[in-house]
Amino acid sequence: MSKNDYVVIMAGGAGTRFWPLSTSKKPKQFLDILGTGYTLIQDTYNRALNICDKNNIFVVTNKDYYNLTKQQLPNLPEKNILLEPYRKNTAPCIAYAAYKIREINPNAVMVVLPSDHVIKKEKIFAKAIQSCISKANKQDALITIGIKPSRPDTGYGYIQYITDSNINEKDDRTFKVKTFTEKPDLEMARYFVKSGEFLWNAGIFIWSVKNIIYALETHDSELASIFQEGKDIYNTNNEAKFLEKAYSTCKNISIDYSVLEKAQNVYVRSTIMGWSDVGTWRSLYEHLHYDSHKNAVAGKNVMLYDSSKCLINVPNEKLVVIQGMEDFIIIESDNMLLICKKDAEQQIRNFVNEIKIQKGDKYI
Amino acid sequence: MSKNDYVVIMAGGAGTRFWPLSTSKKPKQFLDILGTGYTLIQDTYNRALNICDKNNIFVVTNKDYYNLTKQQLPNLPEKNILLEPYRKNTAPCIAYAAYKIREINPNAVMVVLPSDHVIKKEKIFAKAIQSCISKANKQDALITIGIKPSRPDTGYGYIQYITDSNINEKDDRTFKVKTFTEKPDLEMARYFVKSGEFLWNAGIFIWSVKNIIYALETHDSELASIFQEGKDIYNTNNEAKFLEKAYSTCKNISIDYSVLEKAQNVYVRSTIMGWSDVGTWRSLYEHLHYDSHKNAVAGKNVMLYDSSKCLINVPNEKLVVIQGMEDFIIIESDNMLLICKKDAEQQIRNFVNEIKIQKGDKYI
Numbered sequence: 090m091s092k093n094d095y096v097v098i099m100a101g102g103a104g105t106r107f108w109p110l111s112t113s114k115k116p117k118q119f120l121d122i123l124g125t126g127y128t129l130i131q132d133t134y135n136r137a138l139n140i141c142d143k144n145n146i147f148v149v150t151n152k153d154y155y156n157l158t159k160q161q162l163p164n165l166p167e168k169n170i171l172l173e174p175y176r177k178n179t180a181p182c183i184a185y186a187a188y189k190i191r192e193i194n195p196n197a198v199m200v201v202l203p204s205d206h207v208i209k210k211e212k213i214f215a216k217a218i219q220s221c222i223s224k225a226n227k228q229d230a231l232i233t234i235g236i237k238p239s240r241p242d243t244g245y246g247y248i249q250y251i252t253d254s255n256i257n258e259k260d261d262r263t264f265k266v267k268t269f270t271e272k273p274d275l276e277m278a279r280y281f282v283k284s285g286e287f288l289w290n291a292g293i294f295i296w297s298v299k300n301i302i303y304a305l306e307t308h309d310s311e312l313a314s315i316f317q318e319g320k321d322i323y324n325t326n327n328e329a330k331f332l333e334k335a336y337s338t339c340k341n342i343s344i345d346y347s348v349l350e351k352a353q354n355v356y357v358r359s360t361i362m363g364w365s366d367v368g369t370w371r372s373l374y375e376h377l378h379y380d381s382h383k384n385a386v387a388g389k390n391v392m393l394y395d396s397s398k399c400l401i402n403v404p405n406e407k408l409v410v411i412q413g414m415e416d417f418i419i420i421e422s423d424n425m426l427l428i429c430k431k432d433a434e435q436q437i438r439n440f441v442n443e444i445k446i447q448k449g450d451k452y453i
Numbered sequence: 454m455s456k457n458d459y460v461v462i463m464a465g466g467a468g469t470r471f472w473p474l475s476t477s478k479k480p481k482q483f484l485d486i487l488g489t490g491y492t493l494i495q496d497t498y499n500r501a502l503n504i505c506d507k508n509n510i511f512v513v514t515n516k517d518y519y520n521l522t523k524q525q526l527p528n529l530p531e532k533n534i535l536l537e538p539y540r541k542n543t544a545p546c547i548a549y550a551a552y553k554i555r556e557i558n559p560n561a562v563m564v565v566l567p568s569d570h571v572i573k574k575e576k577i578f579a580k581a582i583q584s585c586i587s588k589a590n591k592q593d594a595l596i597t598i599g600i601k602p603s604r605p606d607t608g609y610g611y612i613q614y615i616t617d618s619n620i621n622e623k624d625d626r627t628f629k630v631k632t633f634t635e636k637p638d639l640e641m642a643r644y645f646v647k648s649g650e651f652l653w654n655a656g657i658f659i660w661s662v663k664n665i666i667y668a669l670e671t672h673d674s675e676l677a678s679i680f681q682e683g684k685d686i687y688n689t690n691n692e693a694k695f696l697e698k699a700y701s702t703c704k705n706i707s708i709d710y711s712v713l714e715k716a717q718n719v720y721v722r723s724t725i726m727g728w729s730d731v732g733t734w735r736s737l738y739e740h741l742h743y744d745s746h747k748n749a750v751a752g753k754n755v756m757l758y759d760s761s762k763c764l765i766n767v768p769n770e771k772l773v774v775i776q777g778m779e780d781f782i783i784i785e786s787d788n789m790l791l792i793c794k795k796d797a798e799q800q801i802r803n804f805v806n807e808i809k810i811q812k813g814d815k816y817i
Contacts, residue, residue: 109772392807394800406788408473408816410804413794417777424770426785428792430777436758440774443756452772 092145093196094222095298096137097186100130100150100158100204101173105441105453106368109425110402112453118205119157122367123376124387124402129367130204134162139215140200140222147171147190148204149182172329175336180312180347183294184305184339185332188316189323191298198225199301201294201344207376209363217262217360221295224256224263224356231304231349232256232263232295235288235357236364241278244368246271246290246345248357249281256356266355269345288357291364294344301348308351315339370418370434374400400431425452456509458586459561459662460501461550464494464514464522464568465537469805469817470732473789474766477817482569483521486731487740488751488766493731494568498526503579504564504586511535511554512568513546536693539700544676544711547658548669549696552680553687555662562589563665565658571740573727581626581724585659588620588627588720595668595713596620596627596659599652599721600728605642608732610635610654610709612721613645620720630719633709652721655728658708665712672715679703734782734798738764764795789816 103113111117118130127135130148137146143164150158152172159167171189173182183201190197200218208214221232235248247270254265269290273281281287296304305313315335322331349355367373377385377400384393388403394412403409403421411419418434420427429437444452467477475481482494491499494512501510508530514522516536523534535553537546547565554561564582572578585596599612611634618629633654637645645651660668669677679699686695713719731737741749741764748757752767758776767773767785775783782798784791793801808816 109774390812392804392811394804395797403790407790408788408808408812409790409792410473410808411792412797412800412804413781414792419792421790425772426767426774426790428773428775428778428783433759433776436776440756440758440776444772444774447756448754448772 090141091198091222092142093194093198093226094141095145095147095190095194095197095199096140097183097190097199097201098130098133098137098146098148098204099179099182099201100133100148100154101176101182102203102205103151103176104205104368106437107370107373107420108437108441108453109422109427110420112423113450114153115157116154116205117367119154119161122373123207128161129206130158131161132208133202133204133206134165136208136211136214137200137202139211140218144169147186149173149186150204151176172332173336174329174333177336177339177341179292179344180305180309180342181316181336181339183301183344184312184316185335187298187301187305188319189328191302192320192323195299197298198222199294199296199298201292203292203366205367206291207363207365207367209376210361213360213362217358217362218293218295220260221263221358224260225295225297225300228256229300229354230256230296230356231300231352231354232356232358233266233349234291234293234295235359236291237359237361238282238287238289241275241282242289243272243275243278244372245366246292247273247278247281247287248290249287250357250359252286262360263356263358266349266357269350271345288359289364290345291360292366300354304348304352304354309342309347312339312342312347370400370437371431374431398431454505455562455586456506457558457560457562457590458505459509459511459554459558459563460504461547461554461563461565462494462497462501462510462512462568463543463546463565464497464512464518465540465546466567466569467515467540468569468732470801471734471737471784472801472805472817473786473791474784476787477814478517479521480518480569481731483518483525486737487571492525493570494522495525496572497566497568497570498529500572500575500578501564501566503575504582508533511550513537513550514568515540536696537700538693538697541700541703541705543656543708544669544673544706545680545700545703547665547708548676548680549699551662551665551669552683553692555666556684556687559663561662562586563658563660563662565656567656567730569731570655571727571729571731573740574725577724577726578728581722581726582657582659584624585627585722588624589659589661589664592620593664593718594620594660594720595664595716595718596720596722597630597713598655598657598659599723600655601723601725602646602651602653605639605646606653607636607639607642608736609730610656611637611642611645611651612654613651614721614723616650626724627720627722630713630721633714635709652723653728654709655724656730664718668712668716668718673706673711676703676706676711734764734801735795738795762795 250264256263382397389405614628746761
């Protein structure tokens with residue numbers, strides 16, 4: 090754990106795929122979606138504490154989530170909560186953090202972590218990150234974490250690497266990246282998995298601030314110059330005002346498009362660490378504990394009869410009796426109730442849109 | 454409308470067949486179960502106003518429901534709410550009311566109405582009652598209302614009458630009763646309906662207080678003497694104290710067993726008045742308005758997808774999205790949620806018992 094190591098947690102997302110549990114007022118990263126007693130951002134923060142000191146952990150989130158972040162991470166120094174005035178995807182978020190941290194410590198290595206993923210094998214995760222930090226310190230490398238795919242998932246991004254392109258001779262797990270592919274169709278995903286050359290993109294990055302800033306300047310000079318302009322303003326009282334301008338100017342773009350797909354020094358570390366982006370109820374279901382009828386239940390007063398393979402998440406104080414349900418999602422949150430077949434969960438987006446149209450933002 | 458006409462509304466029941474909508478704290482009669490804007494007891498009271506003046510309407514209920522009764526029937530004189538200290542079925546309830554009313558008006562005719570039934574054809578009901586009152590005034594007759602059965606329902610009681618035993622030559626609808634049968638099996642129910650000699654027992658009675666008291670003295674002298682004892686106490690400040698003693702002494706018995714099955718002067722008036730005791734969710738479902746997919750929905754923020762033949766009752770302010778449900782009951786009330794197949798509704802009793810065992814009375 091070096092004083093040069095930093096973690097940047099990206100926590101600005103506002104997905105409603107877990108509606109009604111997640112809403113734009115309280116998105117997934119702020120939920121204890123696994124029923125472990127910790128929200129996903131708390132889990133992420135705790136993992137970050139194994140990487141660096143809490144003073145070196147930064148959470149970048151939307152200004153709307155300042156209070157939630159403060160509440161859920163009471164030990165994080167308040168000044169380490171970086172507030173984005175607008176949602177502009179990952180590239181501006183990472184650029185902002187990189188330029189800001191450079192003014193604090195030009196030798197910083199930053200680990201970028203999404204705030205809403207599940208990682209079951211924390212030790213493997215920590216070891217992989219340490220190994221990547223050490224490489225990012227020594228080499229001009231932008232390193233991503235790739236997950237060995239266990240199935241042809243069409244919901245993930247895939248990273249193809251060049252076999253026999255090890256980052257150095259001692260490392261047989263970190264390879265040069267050849268291509269990025271977002272959400273392939275099933276046939277392609279099957280081919281990817283079979284080929285052995287593809288890994289899932291976990292959205293976790295390790296690089297020195299020097300190298301990522303150089304890469305931004307090289308591959309997205311427009312974005313780079315916007316955040317370069319704040320050089321003397323970061324970590325002063327004028328930062329928020331500057332950000333308002335910077336974010337209203339900059340485009341909405343992911344770090345993949347902005348930099349990684351163009352740069353020649355991108356590496357991927359192949360890892361098996363029980364990772365999931367838990368992007369759907371079904372993928373969440375896989376991570377939960379079942380009862381003997383394969384019902385995954387969160388809620389202390391749920392009574393089940395003749396029911397199986399359901400995912401149930403209701404407040405503890407609520408008494409719920411369910412009979413005759415199979416393969417359903419039953420979610421109650423904050424005066425909203427969703428009952429929906431598991432295999433119809435892709436419709437939840439439509440429900441949410443319909444609600445927006447019919448009822449406004451009140452319930453979203 | 455004579456000053457001798459009285460209505461006694463029996464409102465002490467505490468059924469939980471409509472759990473979680475009905476609980477022992479707020480049983481069915483106090484619910485707007487049809488979504489009409491009126492609770493069943495309010496509907497009953499309004500029907501009673503067509504029979505007699507409000508000063509002649511008495512509601513007999515459990516002491517626990519005093520406030521509910523007062524709230525829901527604000528125009529009923531407070532002294533007309535008769536409070537039973539214990540639940541002892543219909544015979545003590547009727548005896549109490551009869552002995553008390555006799556002290557007010559010895560020439561009273563009382564109409565006994567359950568508080569939690571549905572009657573769709575109010576005019577026919579009013580006409581039938583008026584006709585029975587007039588007979589009860591003139592003749593030594595205990596008259597019940599019988600409903601022409603439309604199906605072999607096994608949940609109702611049946612009254613067999615003697616054809617060609619008209620109460621008088623002008624009346625071809627009121628007959629002498631031969632037998633009472635509680636909840637027959639399906640085969641028997643089919644036979645009953647086919648025979649044309651059987652009517653459903655609606656639990657509605659019309660008799661003079663003189664005659665019912667005479668019948669009680671004759672057929673259940675034990676019960677009669679308990680309530681006879683209060684003769685000089687009814688309508689005084691000591692009534693509650695007397696009732697405590699009377700009710701703790703008297704047995705739990707229905708008026709059918711106590712008197713009607715033994716008396717020789719019991720008549721039944723055959724009626725078709727859109728009556729139902731709405732004793733089950735399914736029978737309630739029949740009385741509700743459907744949407745085009747046969748969903749009966751109470752609740753202003755319910756959104757249905759790929760769902761049919763469901764009975765849904767949720768608070769207006771609750772946002773509910775339901776997908777992929779067929780033939781289900783979905784009820785939310787007071788922090789309790791029931792999801793249950795329509796054809797499994799007889800299990801609700803078991804659920805409620807299980808809840809009692811596991812969670813105590815809190816939810817019942």
